Amino acid sequence: MARTLRFVMLVSALLFAGRAIGQDAPEWTNPFPPYRIIGNLYYVGSQGLASYLITTPQGNILINSSLEKSVPLIRDSIEKLGFRFSDTKILLISHAHSDHCAGSAAIKELTGAKYMVMDADVSAIEDGGMLNFGLDSKYNASGASHYQPVKVDRILHDGDQVKLADTVLTAHLTPGHTKGTTTWTMKITDGGMIYNVVIVGSPNVNPGYKLVNNALYPQIASDYERMFRVLKSLPCDIFLGAHGDYYGMEAKYARMKEGGANPFIDPEGYKSYVAEREQAFLTELAKQKQARQ
Numbered sequence: 001m002a003r004t005l006r007f008v009m010l011v012s013a014l015l016f017a018g019r020a021i022g023q024d025a026p027e028w029t030n031p032f033p034p035y036r037i038i039g040n041l042y043y044v045g046s047q048g049l050a051s052y053l054i055t056t057p058q059g060n061i062l063i064n065s066s067l068e069k070s071v072p073l074i075r076d077s078i079e080k081l082g083f084r085f086s087d088t089k090i091l092l093i094s095h096a097h098s099d100h101c102a103g104s105a106a107i108k109e110l111t112g113a114k115y116m117v118m119d120a121d122v123s124a125i126e127d128g129g130m131l132n133f134g135l136d137s138k139y140n141a142s143g144a145s146h147y148q149p150v151k152v153d154r155i156l157h158d159g160d161q162v163k164l165a166d167t168v169l170t171a172h173l174t175p176g177h178t179k180g181t182t183t184w185t186m187k188i189t190d191g192g193m194i195y196n197v198v199i200v201g202s203p204n205v206n207p208g209y210k211l212v213n214n215a216l217y218p219q220i221a222s223d224y225e226r227m228f229r230v231l232k233s234l235p236c237d238i239f240l241g242a243h244g245d246y247y248g249m250e251a252k253y254a255r256m257k258e259g260g261a262n263p264f265i266d267p268e269g270y271k272s273y274v275a276e277r278e279q280a281f282l283t284e285l286a287k288q289k290q291a292r293q
């Protein structure tokens, strides 16, 4: 009871102290039933913001703290699955935008989890996302979404592994959307089979992103190109991402409830998603180059 009260007070205080995030899409805060995806990997996010729990005998790993107001939802989801929120030992993110990392301050405080972030996103996390490097400097003040600055406990580099018990996650630098956007991979054993899991960090060019002559992020276009090369090189059986709409989460969840083959095993869906997103990037890049001439 005392712990619950402390939780409510802390979350309220953080929400109150938090700067305006702007209008969030309603699906970002709509609760979604938590469920097991495969093996020791679970979905604990909302309808629109994906969070993943990987359970081990030595505690759990959480990927994506989402918004400040997502924290009670994530905690409820973890507890509904029969796990303890306080067993969260490691906190990871997809990238340093508020819809994936603004809840990190509260989660670190409540669970004592170690926060591990890709090197190129660390400055954003530790200054509370004051600059959105994708945007032109003159749009930054209005376009940035700020969050509570948080101290990073371990700085990750491309290819680094995060280990807990028998679970090993690999951090792949897939930059462009942010400088340190991270795609997580792991191998999961289920029913005697080994599956390659890919959790895509974000391949998207947001509205207002400047791919040409971006003073805050001069190498943005070549970083996107690098990111697509990396995504195309990753073996993928289980296709996941920072938002459920990358991989048709809701439709796959509905199919899973009907039984039969696990719909999250979708190597073809992964390939066509990456190809489609690369085309969207190339189209936008060509448009921006054209506009400069």
Ligand SMILES: [Zn+2]
Residues within 6 Å of the ligand: 095, 097, 177, 202
């Ligand atoms: Zn983002």
